[in-house]
Amino acid sequence: MALTLDTYRLLGRSGLRVSPLALGTATFGTEWGWGAERDQARKLFDRYTELGGNFFDTASTYTNGSSERLLGEFARTDRDKMVLATKYSTLRQSGDPNSGGTHRKSMLASVEASLRQLNTDYIDLLYVNVWDFRTPVEEILRGLDDLVRQGKTLYVAISNAPAWQVSRMQAIADLRGWSPLVALETEYSLIQRTTERDLIPMAREMGLGVVPYSPLGGGVLTGKYSRQDQNPVGSVAGETAGNRKSLNAALGWVTDRNLAIAEAVKEVASELGRTPAQVALAWTLNAPGVTAPIIGARTVAQLEDNLGALQVDLTPSQLARLDEVSAISLGNPHDVLASEHIRTITTGDMKVETLG
Ligand SMILES: NC(=O)c1ccc[n+]([C@@H]2O[C@H](COP(=O)([O-])OP(=O)(O)OC[C@H]3O[C@@H](n4cnc5c(N)ncnc54)[C@H](OP(=O)(O)O)[C@@H]3O)[C@@H](O)[C@H]2O)c1
Numbered sequence: 001m002a003l004t005l006d007t008y009r010l011l012g013r014s015g016l017r018v019s020p021l022a023l024g025t026a027t028f029g030t031e032w033g034w035g036a037e038r039d040q041a042r043k044l045f046d047r048y049t050e051l052g053g054n055f056f057d058t059a060s061t062y063t064n065g066s067s068e069r070l071l072g073e074f075a076r077t078d079r080d081k082m083v084l085a086t087k088y089s090t091l092r093q094s095g096d097p098n099s100g101g102t103h104r105k106s107m108l109a110s111v112e113a114s115l116r117q118l119n120t121d122y123i124d125l126l127y128v129n130v131w132d133f134r135t136p137v138e139e140i141l142r143g144l145d146d147l148v149r150q151g152k153t154l155y156v157a158i159s160n161a162p163a164w165q166v167s168r169m170q171a172i173a174d175l176r177g178w179s180p181l182v183a184l185e186t187e188y189s190l191i192q193r194t195t196e197r198d199l200i201p202m203a204r205e206m207g208l209g210v211v212p213y214s215p216l217g218g219g220v221l222t223g224k225y226s227r228q229d230q231n232p233v234g235s236v237a238g239e240t241a242g243n244r245k246s247l248n249a250a251l252g253w254v255t256d257r258n259l260a261i262a263e264a265v266k267e268v269a270s271e272l273g274r275t276p277a278q279v280a281l282a283w284t285l286n287a288p289g290v291t292a293p294i295i296g297a298r299t300v301a302q303l304e305d306n307l308g309a310l311q312v313d314l315t316p317s318q319l320a321r322l323d324e325v326s327a328i329s330l331g332n333p334h335d336v337l338a339s340e341h342i343r344t345i346t347t348g349d350m351k352v353e354t355l356g
Contacts, residue, residue, distance in 0.1 A: 003310040006052025009291050010126060012182035013207030014155055016081050016124070020285060021307065022055040022211060023048045024294040029066025033243035036298050036347040043300045045074040049082075049116065051307065057185070057211070057294045059087035059129055071120035079120060087129035088157060089187075099151070101132040104143040105137045111152055126153040127185055131161040132136065137169050145178040157208070159185035163198035170206040181208055184336045188212035189284055190326045200289045209291035214282050216306075220249040220258050221280035223266045227282060230254045244298075252290050264325040268318045274308065281309035283322055 008017035024173070026032070028041040036044065039185060056075070058067045068086060075082045088110030098105045120239055126147065128140060144156040158181050166184065173180045184203040188195045189212065203210050216222055229245050248254055262276065269279045278315030284293045297303035329335060338340060 001313070003285075004052060005048070005054075005307070005310070008054070010209070011125075011155070011211075011291055012157075012203075012209035013180060014182040014209075016083065016155060016182065018055040018209075018292055019053045019280075020292050021053070021310065022057050022085070022292045022294040023053055023068045024213065024296040024305075025056060025058045025071050026062045027296060027298045028070040028196055029063030031063040031066055034247070034298065035063055036220050040299065042074055043071050044297055044303055045071070047300055047303055049078070054081060055083045055085070055292055056113055057085050057213075058118075059090065059127075060110045060117065061090045061092055065113075065117050069119075072120060076119060076162065083124045084118060084120065085125035085127065085157070085183075087120065087124055087127040088114070089129040089132065100129075101135060102140050103132075103135040104139055107140075107143045107147070111147060118352055122151055123153040125155045125157055126231050127156075127183070128158045129160065129171065130272035131165065137165065137172060141169055141173050141178050145173075148179040155179070157183035157185065157211075159213075163202040166199075166208070167202050167206055170208070173199045180204075183211050184208040185211040185213055185294075187214050188287070188290070188293075190219050190261050190322060191217040191253065191282055193326055195250045196328070200287075204289045211291055212287075212293040212294065215281050215284040215293040216277055217253050217258060217262075217280075218251065218296075219244060220248060220253050221262050221276060223262050223276040225259065225262065225270075227256075227259065234339045260343075261322075261326050262271075262347060264322060265267050268314070268322065271318070272312065272314075274312055275305055277302070277305050278308040279314070281306055282312035282314060283319075285309055286314070306311045309355075 002021050005019045005021065007020060009020055010016065011018050027035040029035050030037060036090060038046055056070050056071055060068060075084060076245050088107050089102045092110065093099040100106055111126065126144065147153045156179050166181065170181055184199060186195050215287060223353060230249055265276045265280050269276045284290060295303065295306045297306055
């Protein structure tokens with residue numbers, strides 16, 4: 001069924017209405033070597049909002065602050081219609097151990113910096129960006145709740161954290177009457193499905209909307225990568241696409257397995273008369289539990305291409321082929337629990353439906 005950017009979805013267990021594709025703004029600014037200059041970023045913002053898009057993703061440290069500054073500048077005229085999501089916890093100043101991390105001091109300093117950079121009185125959605133394995137969960141939750149009570153953020157959420165910690169946090173927030181986590185931002189695509197083991201089932205059970213990042217595997221799923229890009233330094237392709245190819249190679253995304261998945265995506269795209277980017281995005285968009293994947297466009301042409309995913313309907317046989325080529329082992333205990341033996345000893349011959 002065709003969707004549009006103004007077919008809004010509720011974010012997790014909240015009443016907040018967001019577009020089914022968010023606009024990632026890590027490409028706003030060129031400080032990281034592969035983004036868009038101001039004018040191009042403005043065009044991305046204008047086109048997305050013109051079509052009813054309202055959900056933006058940034059972080060206090062993206063492109064050294066340019067991402068938030070540009071987003072704030074563009075959103076200024078219609079601020080209250082926009083859902084601005086930002087994040088804290090990544091290091092802002094080397095040499096200062098408290099400028100990063102999930103603790104209160106880093107949280108407050110980062111939020112104040114975001115409010116200044118975004119030039120706004122409030123953030124709509126504040127994510128814990130990266131788990132630091134050091135801060136007590138009560139400190140994080142109570143700190144986030146204080147920010148909500150102060151009106152500095154309306155909702156709180158989390159990204160890049162172990163499923164068991166998020167689940168525990170949500171239970172504590174519920175029992176104490178603190179602001180619940182309403183979203184889980186997590187890497188999820190045809191090349192990154194390990195999120196299906198615990199994170200996505202946890203999010204569905206605990207009321208967090210899933211907001212996938214890197215749905216194109218940094219561009220690998222667009223079909224423009226080849227084995228040459230496994231080590232792009234000095235290659236022609238590496239030079240034409242800036243540092244993104246080097247980054248993707250460094251992240252280990254340009255593997256034989258991932259190139260085979262990209263090939264299968266290309267085949268499905270040609271059957272449908274669509275582009276590989278649209279097919280890969282449509283797969284993530286329509287995956288169970290997903291609220292809104294984040295688009296990472298650098299140009300307006302890429303944005304237009306990616307928005308075409310809203311109109312893609314994958315057939316059951318195409319979904320099955322994509323599922324097969326990208327399959328992962330769920331690992332323990334899921335593989336054991338899915339076995340015939342366990343099914344027999346838990347439900348016997350009875351037909352018992354699964355919850356959710
Ligand atoms: N929470 C987190 O920790 C976290 C982490 C990463 C990202 N994010 C968020 O998620 C957003 C998206 O992540 P991402 O940039 O990794 O997403 P992605 O969609 O996997 O990759 C985007 C990149 O692919 C290329 N591309 C995009 N559309 C294309 C098209 N139609 N055809 C050809 N190439 C295309 C562009 O790179 P080139 O043109 O340079 O090849 C673009 O920068 C970010 O902006 C950020 O807001 C969050």
